[in-house]
Amino acid sequence: MSGAALFVLLLVVTNGLFGATVAAAFLRFNDRLGLPAWPLVLAGLGLGPFGVSLVLYYALALWHGIPNAVLLALPLLGFAGLAWSAGKGWGQLAVLMKRIPPLLGDRSMWFFFLGSAFIACITFVFLANKPLIDHDVLEYAIQGGIFLRDHAITYQKHHFDATSGFYYVGLHGFAFPLLFTWEGLVGGMFELRSDLWVRSITMWYGWLLIAFVWSLLRRWDRWMAVAGGIALTVPIGFLFLITVYHLDSFRIFFFTVAFAAFIALLQRPSRERLVLFALLCGAQTFIHSIGAILGGLLLALALVLLSVPTHTRARWGALAAGIMLLMGGVHYVADVFLGTGWIFQDLIWF
Amino acid sequence: MEHTRTIRRIAWALLLAVVALTALYHLRWLPVARGDLDPALFSRGIATPLLLWLNGYLATFFNFQYLGVMGALCLVPLIAGIFIWKRLEPWQRGGLAFVWLAVAVIGVFGGFNYRYALTLQPLFTVAGFALAWRIFEGRERSGYIAAMATVCFFSTVLAMEHRQRTWHAEPTFSSPDTKPGTLKERLDQGPQDLDGMLKANGVAPTDTVLVNNLPIWYYVTQRPGVYYWCGSDQLFLADGKPFLFRGRDEEGVLRYLVDSLHCRYIFSTEEYNGYQRAFQDFLDRRTDLLYTDAHGHTLHRVKDTFNR
Numbered sequence: 001m002s003g004a005a006l007f008v009l010l011l012v013v014t015n016g017l018f019g020a021t022v023a024a025a026f027l028r029f030n031d032r033l034g035l036p037a038w039p040l041v042l043a044g045l046g047l048g049p050f051g052v053s054l055v056l057y058y059a060l061a062l063w064h065g066i067p068n069a070v071l072l073a074l075p076l077l078g079f080a081g082l083a084w085s086a087g088k089g090w091g092q093l094a095v096l097m098k099r100i101p102p103l104l105g106d107r108s109m110w111f112f113f114l115g116s117a118f119i120a121c122i123t124f125v126f127l128a129n130k131p132l133i134d135h136d137v138l139e140y141a142i143q144g145g146i147f148l149r150d151h152a153i154t155y156q157k158h159h160f161d162a163t164s165g166f167y168y169v170g171l172h173g174f175a176f177p178l179l180f181t182w183e184g185l186v187g188g189m190f191e192l193r194s195d196l197w198v199r200s201i202t203m204w205y206g207w208l209l210i211a212f213v214w215s216l217l218r219r220w221d222r223w224m225a226v227a228g229g230i231a232l233t234v235p236i237g238f239l240f241l242i243t244v245y246h247l248d249s250f251r252i253f254f255f256t257v258a259f260a261a262f263i264a265l266l267q268r269p270s271r272e273r274l275v276l277f278a279l280l281c282g283a284q285t286f287i288h289s290i291g292a293i294l295g296g297l298l299l300a301l302a303l304v305l306l307s308v309p310t311h312t313r314a315r316w317g318a319l320a321a322g323i324m325l326l327m328g329g330v331h332y333v334a335d336v337f338l339g340t341g342w343i344f345q346d347l348i349w350f
Numbered sequence: 351m352e353h354t355r356t357i358r359r360i361a362w363a364l365l366l367a368v369v370a371l372t373a374l375y376h377l378r379w380l381p382v383a384r385g386d387l388d389p390a391l392f393s394r395g396i397a398t399p400l401l402l403w404l405n406g407y408l409a410t411f412f413n414f415q416y417l418g419v420m421g422a423l424c425l426v427p428l429i430a431g432i433f434i435w436k437r438l439e440p441w442q443r444g445g446l447a448f449v450w451l452a453v454a455v456i457g458v459f460g461g462f463n464y465r466y467a468l469t470l471q472p473l474f475t476v477a478g479f480a481l482a483w484r485i486f487e488g489r490e491r492s493g494y495i496a497a498m499a500t501v502c503f504f505s506t507v508l509a510m511e512h513r514q515r516t517w518h519a520e521p522t523f524s525s526p527d528t529k530p531g532t533l534k535e536r537l538d539q540g541p542q543d544l545d546g547m548l549k550a551n552g553v554a555p556t557d558t559v560l561v562n563n564l565p566i567w568y569y570v571t572q573r574p575g576v577y578y579w580c581g582s583d584q585l586f587l588a589d590g591k592p593f594l595f596r597g598r599d600e601e602g603v604l605r606y607l608v609d610s611l612h613c614r615y616i617f618s619t620e621e622y623n624g625y626q627r628a629f630q631d632f633l634d635r636r637t638d639l640l641y642t643d644a645h646g647h648t649l650h651r652v653k654d655t656f657n658r
Contacts, residue, residue, distance in 0.1 A: 301444050
C-alpha cells in the first residue's frame, strides 16, 4: 500500500463513514432536537475524526501498553455500534444526500461547488508540495508519535521524552496529536509512515467550517450565503487557516458549531439540545486550551440564562458538565492535578 | 419608521467608516519595514502602541491584515447591545455576553497571535449578515449585503498590497507568496536531507545537538537533541526549563554545554539566531559555522573543545 492509498482509506473511513455515522445518529434524534438538518449533518461529519481521537485517548490513558490490534479495533467497534444505533437516521441522511444533485440547478450553489472544488485543488497542491515543516504542527506530530510508540498517555510535570530529548511544550487537549497517532497506527499495519491524511485535516475542517456558515446563512437567503461565504473566506488569515497545517480549522469549526448549539439551546431549551451543546462544546474543549476556557464560559452562561426551573437548571448543569468532561475536558483536570499544571504554571509564549 | 431609517443610515455610515479605517490601517499605521522596531513584535504586527491595541488586545475587531472587516462591522451593534440589554431575548443576551467575554479572553491570550483572533470570525460573519438582513429591506438590503462582501474583498486587496510593499522594503520578510523558485521550493522551507547534511559535517548519530526551537529535528531524525529556545533562553530538560545564558558568561555557557549537556553542535536558523543577542554573540565568538542551507538553517560546532 502507498501513502496515497492510506490517505484515501483514512479519508473514506474516518472522515466519510465515521462522520456520516455521527450525522445519522444526530438525525435520528432530530424530531426532538428540532434543528435544521444540514448544519446538524455538518456537525456530525466533524465528529468523525474527533471521535477517533477521543477513543484513542481513553484507550491509551487507561490501558498502558495496549496492543495495536486492540487500539485499532476500538474506534471501529465504537463507530459500528453507533452506526447500528443510528437506525432511522440513515434513511434521513440518504434523503438529504438525494437533495444534493438538484442543487446544481441553483446558480447560487455554483459558488459553493466551485469553491469546494477550489479547496480540493488547493488540498492536492499543498499535500503534494508542502511537507510538515511548521513549528507547532510538528510538536503535535511528534507527541502523537510518542503516544503510539509508548502505547500510553501519561500525565507528568514535564512532557520530556528521554529517548530523543524532545520536550512537548503544548498545553492543550490531545485531540489533534492523537490524529497523528491514528494515522501512524493504521499506517503501521501496512508498514507505512505517512502524514498525508493528518495534513489534510486542516483543509477538511476549513471546508466544513465554510459549509456550516453557508448552511446557516442560506436559511435567510441563498444569495446572502454567497456574500457571507466571500466575506468569510477572502481574508488572508482564512487562506492561511485552510493551507497552513495546524489545528486551528479543527478548533474553530467546533467552536462555531458549539456556539450555534448554545444559541439553539437558549432559543428553545430542551434536554436533547443541552446534550448536543455539551457534546460539541466538550469537543472544542479537548482540542485547545482556549476552547476549554471559552467552553467553560459558554456552559456557565447557558446555565445562568436558561429559562428553566432551578432544580432543572442544576440537573442540566451537572449533565452538561459531565458530558463535557467525558468529551475531553477530563484532560485538563488530570493535567492540573497530575501533570503540568496546565495554564497555572509559568507560561512561555512562542 | 424614522427610527428604522436612522438605523439604516448608521449602518451605511459604519460601512464607510470601516472602509476608511482599513485604508488608514494598511496605508498609514502598519509599517512596511522593521527599522529599529523589535523583530519579534514587528513580525507579529504589534510593534507600536497603536498596533498593540489594534492587532493585539482588540485584534478580534481590528486585525485587518489577517481577519478582514466583519469584526469591525459587528463592533457597533455589539456596543449597542449593551445599552438595549433589557430589551433583548435570552439567546441574544447569551450571545452578546459570550462574545464580550470571548473578546476579553482572546485579547489576553491572543494579543500576539492573529490565529486566536480568527476564532470569532465565522460567528461575526453570520451575525453581521443576519443583522443586515434584519435592518434592511428590498433592494437596499441586497445592496448593503453586496457592499459588505465588497468591503471585505477591498480590505484583502489592501492587505495583499501591503505584503507586496513589505516584501520590497524589508529584506528579512519571508513568505511563500513572495519567494522565488518553484511552488515546491517556496512551500517546503524545511531542511533538505537533514541526516545527510549532519553526516557530511561529521556529526555522529550519537552526538547530542542543541536544537534551537526546530522540532523538525525530532520528526525526521532519530538523533538525540537538547531542546532550546533562544527567544526565551530556556532549555527544555527532564526536570524543568532552566536558562542557558542568564547567570552565565560565555565561558560558563560553553562549559555547561559541553560538560553538563554533552553538546558540541547547535542546530538553528539565521532568523532565530537574531532573537537573542547573547546567543548570536556566542555563535559568532565561540562556535564555527559548519553549514548553512538556502532556507537559513545553520549548524554550528563549539570551538576548540574536542581536546578536553
